Amino acid sequence: MPIIAICNRPSKEIWRRSDDRMKNQENDTLGCGNFDMKRVVIAHPSPDLYGSDRMVLESVRAVANTHRVLFILPADGPLADRLKEVGAEIMIMPTPVLRKSLLSPSGLLTLAWRTLTVLPRMVALLRRQRPIALYVNTITIPLWIVAGRLARVRVVCHAHEAEQYLPSLMRRLLTAPVRLAHHVVANSDVCLRTLVGAGVSGDRVSVVYNGVPDHDEVKPPREAPQGRLVVVGRLSPRKGCDVAVRAVALLRARGRDVTLTLVGSVFPGYEWFEEQLRDLAGDGVVFAGFQDPVTPFVDDADIVLVPSYGESFGNVAVEAMLAERPVVASDVQGLDEIIQTGRTGLLIPPGDPQALAAAVESLLDDWPHALDLARSGRNAACERFAIARYHSDIVRVLSAPIASA
Missing domain, CATH: 3.40.50.2000 (Glycogen Phosphorylase B;)
Known part of the structure; x- marks a missing residue:
């Protein structure tokens, strides 16, 4: 015991x-x-x-x-x-x-x-x-x-x-x-x-x-996207949650019916950042708080966003790849060791909501290509991160x- x-x-x-x-x-x-x-x-x-x-x-x-x-x-x-x-x-x-x-x-x-x-x-x-x-x-x-x-x-x-x-x-x-x-x-x-x-x-x-543990049965991605986006991780400036919120605002202003779910909580002492995020967030942004497991939220998403300013690795990117979901991540540090842009996901400059919105839009507009990225991503993750x-x-x-x- x-x-x-x-x-x-x-x-x-x-x-x-x-x-x-x-x-x-x-x-x-x-x-x-x-x-x-x-x-x-x-x-x-x-x-x-x-x-x-x-x-x-x-x-x-x-x-x-x-x-x-x-x-x-x-x-x-x-x-x-x-x-x-x-x-x-x-x-x-x-x-x-x-x-x-x-x-x-x-x-x-x-x-x-x-x-x-x-x-x-x-x-x-x-x-x-x-x-x-x-x-x-x-x-x-x-x-x-x-x-x-x-x-x-x-x-x-x-x-x-x-x-x-x-x-x-x-x-x-x-x-x-x-x-x-x-x-x-x-x-x-x-x-x-x-x-x-x-x-x-x-x-x-x-x-x-x-x-990263793999799930034997992967829930297939949707045949047609519904514009559901998710960010999983700490609510912190380092994770770029604000970049995702701003990108969603840009997409909705263009008439895109997208939603963003933020799955995570703050470190004690960083409550100010969550308050800023809530002030920044408009319609279509959901604060789910800490969740365990996170798999249902990844499975429900069409696209997983990892907009961090820095990551020595990036477990969430691998979890998304294993779940066979297309990933858009920042081109930083460990994330560029995980994702081959254009082959297993998309990499965009960190801190750039315009680039993030454009990447999401490109996947939604060419969903067959997005699904190809997701399948290639899963195969790569199973091989490299077992x-x-x-x-x-x-x-x-x-x-x-x-x-x-």
């Missing part, structure tokens, strides 16, 4: 009680597990079910049959329920996650205080667990990498970020802890190039493209001997 240990505030007394509870729960767990199975500790910054969250769930599926997995989250959420289903033990330990809000004098002081408070407990936990590897998912929780090295545990960091457009100094600061990892997994070539450009040794980095390949690659990375640094 998976275990959830909850620690809400980092006060001294609560941390002391939490440490005691964690030790007791770890002892209880050791009494009911398989002693022959080696343990892996996985740390992740979010309890949600978006791109990197779904990928770390697949990483757990990959190793859970041969390893005992202790999964550490900063808070409870929908991801925890999925992890329980695949047999992971869950511990909730609030730890600092790098956000833009911390890039201020007060934010840096908060980060320093949290580091002094939490780091010793992270190291102690790892020393008690003695895992064969600590798997740190994303570079936004660098303290876990530091804790792993201090506890003398092999550290694998799975990078899902490609912050190419940050100033060079900021990129180097962001990736500095990643250089401490024994091995780094990059989810795309652009992610690899970004890491190496920021000082991470290329000898320690492996590219493992995300794997979930079985991803599982085997993750097991290989975690099981392979890693030289000390």
Whole structure:
């Protein structure tokens, strides 16, 4: 039975009680597990079910049959329920996650205080667990990498970020802890190039493209389009939701009977962006909020839009291709590694609602061509982004001997 240990505030007394509870729960767990199975500790910054969250769930599926997995989250959420289903033990330990809000004098002081408070407990936990590897998912929780090295545990960091457009100094600061990892997994070539450009040794980095589960039965696309568009993902400036909303306004002004469904919610602190989107959105735009699963929304769409300003990979594009839906995406970073424009989808300049509207219009006006793109996209996605390949690659990375640094 998976275990959830909850620690809400980092006060001294609560941390002391939490440490005691964690030790007791770890002892209880050791009494009911398989002693022959080696343990892996996985740390992740979010309890949600978006791109990197779904990928770390697949990483757990990959190793859970041969390893005992202790999964550490900063808070409870929908991801925890999925992890329980695949047999992971869950511990909730609030730890600092790098956000833009911390890039201020007060934010840096908060980060320093949290580091002094939490780091010793992270190291102690790892020393008690003695895992064969600590798997740190994303570079936004660098303290876990530091804790792993201090506890003398092999550290694998799975990078899902490609912050190419940050100033060079900021990129180097962001990736500095990643250089401490024994091995780094990059989810795309652009992610690899970004890491190496920021000082991470290329000898320690492996590219493992995300794997996306396929559905055995694909709901066929409509024989004639109804103008239904969908954007799936966080409501954030980075995802270009506003670009999609503006493109729909242009299409409707031209007499096109199109609708747009936005499937996703905001990060805490970004509520202002959703308010701006709602003010911008006119008729034909539906805010569906967070949804799990998202498959019914993709299946109901004629065209899937991925108008991001930057993506190290782009799971939604692959999900749309597997669902045999034509995709229009921004010509940025990892998305241009997924889509071959004119063959498996269409790529347009980022931040350009006119170009997005024109691409959608071209597909609606030549629906047979759109369906050809969708079929080619599905074939390419099945070949390149199979979930079985991803599982085997993750097991290989975690099981392979890693030289000390």
